[in-house]
Amino acid sequence: MKKDWRRPSTGTWRTRSGWKTSPRATTSLIIRDNTATDKSKRYTSTINPYMEIITTPLEGCLIIKPAVFPDARGYFFESFNEERFNEQTGLKVHFVQDNQSASGYGVLRGLHYQQGEHAQAKLVRVISGEVLDVAVDLRAGSATYGQHYSVLLSAANKLQFFVPRGFAHGFVVLSETAEFFYKCDNYYNKASEGGLHYADPALNIDWQVPADQLLVSEKDQVLPNLDKL
Structure with missing residues (x-):
């Protein structure tokens, strides 16, 4: 069965006082089985x-939903298996570096690339916690x-x-605090760093946090817009 994992067009976001609803569309993902008959809106x-x-x-951007095995003691799941990952995705990825960060509500890190x-x-x-994770396609010639x-990624x-x-x-x-973990298939190289401004109007990203509550590094605040790359 194919499922539609998208958040509905009326988005929601978390503030310190709770969840709020907006009429703005979002492509964020939530765990829900949508039985809508419009197959064009479904993901495989x-x-x-x-x-x-x-x-x-x-x-190329993929959501991985691991199988979780709960019992009276708690739960277990396999967070990564290179052989299974490559077999299921059809990719040949070999990760060489793991990174982890801790941040508070409203901290925005990005948009970065090498x-x-x-x-x-x-x-x-x-x-731990909950974040809105965003990817922007910068591949030359991409449709x-x-x-x-x-x-939406969370510990839950x-x-x-x-x-x-x-x-x-x-x-x-989006939560009070969050610990973020990621694997990379290439080592960090400072000379190859690049970035894109998080508030570029051409991207029109809804970060689901009020602008006056975002905490962005000085380095990320001066990144260029898409038309300057």
């Missing part, structure tokens, strides 16, 4: 006993160049987001 998914692979409108031979693919997830996709839903090489990536914390 591939399921095995260990994980479900869900495609997105941006080719260029040339140091480009990185990432597999990201949240260990979706300049478009973005966002997904245990989803992972695979971001291929050629994308800018960033996230914002």
